[in-house]
Amino acid sequence: MxxxxxxxxxxxxxxxxxxxxxxxxxxxxxxxxxxxxxxxxxxxxxxxxxxxxxxxxxxxxxxxxxxxxxxxxxxxxxxxxxxxxxxxxxxxxxxxxxxxxxxxxxxxxxxxxxxxxxxxxxxxxxxxxxxxxxxxxxxxxxxxxFPRSVWSALAEEHVAGEEDVVGPRRVLPLEAAKAFVSVARRRKGKFETFSPHPSAPTRVQVGLTYQGLIPAPSEEDGVTSTIPTFDVIHPPLPDQELTPVLRPTG
Structure with a gap:
């Protein structure tokens, strides 16, 4: 063959x-x-x-x-x-x-x-x-x-249950980001992710011929936050000077 x-x-x-x-x-x-x-x-x-x-x-x-x-x-x-x-x-x-x-x-x-x-x-x-x-x-x-569960994991659709926290936070391990960004860079395509809720696996797509899967985050990662977990530090700056808006005359 x-x-x-x-x-x-x-x-x-x-x-x-x-x-x-x-x-x-x-x-x-x-x-x-x-x-x-x-x-x-x-x-x-x-x-x-x-x-x-x-x-x-x-x-x-x-x-x-x-x-x-x-x-x-x-x-x-x-x-x-x-x-x-x-x-x-x-x-x-x-x-x-x-x-x-x-x-x-x-x-x-x-x-x-x-x-x-x-x-x-x-x-x-x-x-x-x-x-x-x-x-x-x-x-x-x-x-x-070779593990037979791979294809069912790719094809499975996850729906948020009553105990799942639905929010904007996603945990992407460094290894996953590096792997799929490398794929997207070579293919010159978008790195798209799909996940119904933060505690579900994240599906990945690059172009029309590549897809992947990032497993669900572990419990230690936590998925309850809806914003970053530390404060933004504002520098002590004077008031900003506003640039005057020039309007056409005549």
Missing amino acids: SVTLPTSALLGMLADLLHTCDDNPEVATGCILVHTALADDPIDVGRTTVLSGTSTSSTTGLIGHCREVADGTLAPVLLPNDGVSMTIAAFKPLLVEERRNEITTFLRITADAGRILISRVDDPGLFEVDEQQKQVRFPAGNLAK
Whole structure:
């Protein structure tokens, strides 16, 4: 099974999902799960084949989930983060080649017998891999240990209950802010958040093809404040001089 997509799309997708996975590639949450699916086209009306990617961290609880239009079929497979980093480093020079020559290059992911092969394909219609092309190979992660609760957590709609404090305060951990701001910066999009009340998880969206999740704050964070918890300090300044308003004459 294999899937082909533009180099920039694959490398960008993998880079974004590295922000929300664990550092240890030996555990399932230190991997990125990818597979093909039919989904709404982010640009045109209708359904299309996409490569869907998901990552999560057992330490921060963050989840990242995105998709890119692709060609082919790939059953779910785990890409360990060290293999992902190696792939980005190996093929990043292609992005320079694209800009210099005004071309589009393509990469193919092939999964076979627990091994991952990522290789350059000059034309997405070609199905034979040129052995002279640069390739990256690494073992797949253990798919059986990837947490299945990730997608239901992303899709769940939280409604405020009687005991929930509804107010403007949101607690965003530093790790979450750094991860999703980095994604938004690369995608040149807005970092949008959705949460029905302060004690619920916060859903994140960047553009039309990326979403994520920040877990609900812990009890120590507290969610009852409606304003910042310390006073504003006003400096002892003299009265401000008002700038006269010039009105047109005649």
